[in-house]
Amino acid sequence: MLKKYFPPLSLALLFFCGFGCKSKIKQQEDEIYSRHLQRHVKLTIINTPMPDEKTELNLLLLNDGQEMPQFRVREIVDSLYRKKLIRPLLVVGIHAGDRTKEYGVAGYPDFMNRGDKAAYYDKFINDELYFFAKKKATVRKFNSVVIAGCSLGGLSAFDIAWNHAEKIDKVGVFSGSFWWRDKDDKAADYSDDKNRIIITKIRSSKKKPSLKYWFFTGGKEEDGDRDKDGIIDVTDDTKDLAALIKSKNVCLPEDIVFTEDANGKHDYVSWSKQLPAFLISAFGK
Numbered sequence: 439m440l441k442k443y444f445p446p447l448s449l450a451l452l453f454f455c456g457f458g459c460k461s462k463i464k465q466q467e468d469e470i471y472s473r474h475l476q477r478h479v480k481l482t483i484i485n486t487p488m489p490d491e492k493t494e495l496n497l498l499l500l501n502d503g504q505e506m507p508q509f510r511v512r513e514i515v516d517s518l519y520r521k522k523l524i525r526p527l528l529v530v531g532i533h534a535g536d537r538t539k540e541y542g543v544a545g546y547p548d549f550m551n552r553g554d555k556a557a558y559y560d561k562f563i564n565d566e567l568y569f570f571a572k573k574k575a576t577v578r579k580f581n582s583v584v585i586a587g588c589s590l591g592g593l594s595a596f597d598i599a600w601n602h603a604e605k606i607d608k609v610g611v612f613s614g615s616f617w618w619r620d621k622d623d624k625a626a627d628y629s630d631d632k633n634r635i636i637i638t639k640i641r642s643s644k645k646k647p648s649l650k651y652w653f654f655t656g657g658k659e660e661d662g663d664r665d666k667d668g669i670i671d672v673t674d675d676t677k678d679l680a681a682l683i684k685s686k687n688v689c690l691p692e693d694i695v696f697t698e699d700a701n702g703k704h705d706y707v708s709w710s711k712q713l714p715a716f717l718i719s720a721f722g723k
Contacts (some may be wrong), residue, residue, distance in 0.1 A: 439603065439661055440709050449605065452644065453583070457482050461493075461517060462516070463484060463485070463486060463512060463516040464484070464485050465482065465484045466482075467480065467481070467482055467483075468480075468481045468482075468483055469481055470567065470570050472562045472566055472567075473566070473570065474539065474558045474561040474562045474565065474566065475535065475555070475558050475559065475562050477515065477535060477612070479532060479533065479535070479562070479567075479604070480503070480504070480533035481503060481530055481531060481532060482503045482504075482530075482533070482535065482704075483528070483529065483530055483531070483574070484506075484511060484512050484515055484525050484528075484529040484531070485527065485529065485575075486515065486519045486524075486526050486528075487526065488526065488529075488575075488679060489525075489526040490573070492524065492575070492576065492577045492578075493577065493578075493579060493581060494526055494581050495526050495527070495528055495577055495580055495581060495582075496525055496526065496527050496528070496580055496581050496582045496584070496720075496721050497527075497528050497538065497571055497575075497580040497582070497583045497584070498527060498528070498529045498530070498584050498585075498586065498717075498720070498721075499512075499528060499530050499563065499568075499571075499583070499584070499586070499595075500531045500532065500583040500585075500586055500587065500588060500593070500621075501532055501541065501585075501586070501587030501588070501591030501594055501595055502533075502534050502588060502591045502657075503530070503531025503532045503533045503534075504531075504533040505588075505706060506531045507563060508706035508710070509529065509588075509706050509709060509710050509713060510706075510710040510713065511529060511586075511713070514710070514713050514714055515527060515529060515718065517714075518698075518714060518717055520717065522723065523718055523722060523723065524717055524718060524721040524722060524723065525581070525721050525722075526722055527717075527721055528574075528575050528580075528619075530567065530572065532563075533681060534591070535555055536592065537554040537556070537590055537591065538552045538553070538590070538611065538636060539552065539553065539554060539556075540553075540555045540556060540558065540559040540594075541553060541556060541559065541587075541591055541593065541594040542554075542556035542590070542593065542594060542597070542598045542618060542635075543556060543592045543618060543635045543636055543639060543659055544556045544557040544559075544560040544597055544598075544601060545557050545594065546620065546635045546639065547609075547618050547620075548618050548619060548620060548635065549621050553618070556594065556597070559594065559598075559599075559636065560597070560598050560601060560602075563585070563598050563602070564598070564601075564602050564605065565580030565596065568605055569578065572628060576592045576695075582603055582607045582608070582721070583606050583607055584598050584606070584607060584608045584609065584610065584720045584721070585598055585606055585609055585610075586609065586611070586612070586652075586716065586720075587610075587612070587614075587692070588612040588613060588706070588709050589613050589614070589615055589628050589704065590615045590618075591610070592610075592611035592612055592614035592615065593611075593614050593615040593616060593618055593636065594599060595609050595610070595611060595614075596609050596611050596614060596616075596636065596638075596651075596679075597636065599647075599649055600640070600643070600645065600647055600649070601647070603647030603648055603649050606649065607648075607649065607650065608649060608650040608651070608652065608720050609649060609651055609652070610652040610716045610719075610720060611651075611652070611654070611676070612654045612709045612712060612716075613654065613655055613656060613659055613672055613702075613704055614633065614653070614672075614675075614676060614679075616636050616637070616672075616675035616679050617634060617635050617671055617672070617675050618634065618635045618636060618679070618689045619633045619635060620633055620635055620638075621633040623664060624686075630664065630665065630678075634675065634678075636663035636679060637675075637678060637679060637682060638681065640682055640683065640686070641682060643686075645688075646686075646688045647688060648689070649688070649693070650655065650689065650693040650694075650695075651680065651683065651689070651693065651694045651695065652695045652697075652716055652719050653674050653676050653680060653694075653695065653696045653697065654696075654697045654698070654699070654703070654709070654722065655670075655673045655676050655696075655697075655698050655702070656698070656699050656700075656702020656703050656704065656708050657670070657673070657698065657700035657701060657702060658670060658700075658701055658703050659672050659703055659704040660704065672697065672704070676696065678697065679693050680696055681692075686717050695719060697712060697715065698709070699712070
């Protein structure tokens with residue numbers, strides 16, 4: 439008796455189903471070799487059903503992709519999409535390598551030389567991952583591109599967005615490490631104005647990026663209060679950066695969103711509670 443032969447599906451067709459079948463949220467693990475980082479970078483990719491018009495697909499690049507289960511990304515994206523609160527979305531979670539080396543401000547290591555590979559990570563995002571995502575999704579252009587991260591990953595996301603606003607439309611920062619400094623804050627001549635790296639960079643920048651910004655901090659993240667004003671440092675640093683951006687007139691006042699939870703902590707439990715609001719802000723219908 440002759441058996442019917444069913445040829446194996448091509449990888450392209452498998453991928454198309456992964457991104458094109460209109461049943462439910464999909465998730466897959468992938469990786470890309472980065473010549474800039476000189477390593478394989480693991481990725482967790484989540485996508486809603488592909489829209490009829492591929493130009494309606496949005497992209498979210500997420501630092502610390504290895505933490506996506508703690509961040510509850512899949513279930514939150516699924517819930518919001520089913521409720522028709524967000525537009526079609528592709529999430530690329532980038533698993534961190536040595537985050538104290540690759541995250542930071544490109545070209546400006548801190549006083550302990552942390553972040554000395556941030557420029558290579560910046561190039562990886564701009565030169566390699568962005569085009570990888572377009573090819574994977576088989577789109578020529580995304581409707582919008584957003585990058586986000588938490589803590590040190592948030593600092594990295596902000597810096598990359600500022601550097602590449604020609605590709606990126608919005609940045610989301612959960613408890614960003616905007617304290618990142620080029621001098622120990624215990625030094626006698628330390629100054630918040632002069633030694634916080636991202637503040638100094640943005641103040642001296644001549645760029646006028648067309649970006650939108652979303653910031654979150656929690657009131658119970660830490661006890662640190664360098665200037666003794668009764669406001670913890672993570673909130674002070676974030677508000678200082680937001681005020682600086684506003685003062686440069688590079689965006690409309692409503693393009694800067696700052697959210698604070700008095701009981702929020704420096705963890706994924708607190709950050710995941712804010713994720714729906716961020717996603718709706720970035721990709722809401």
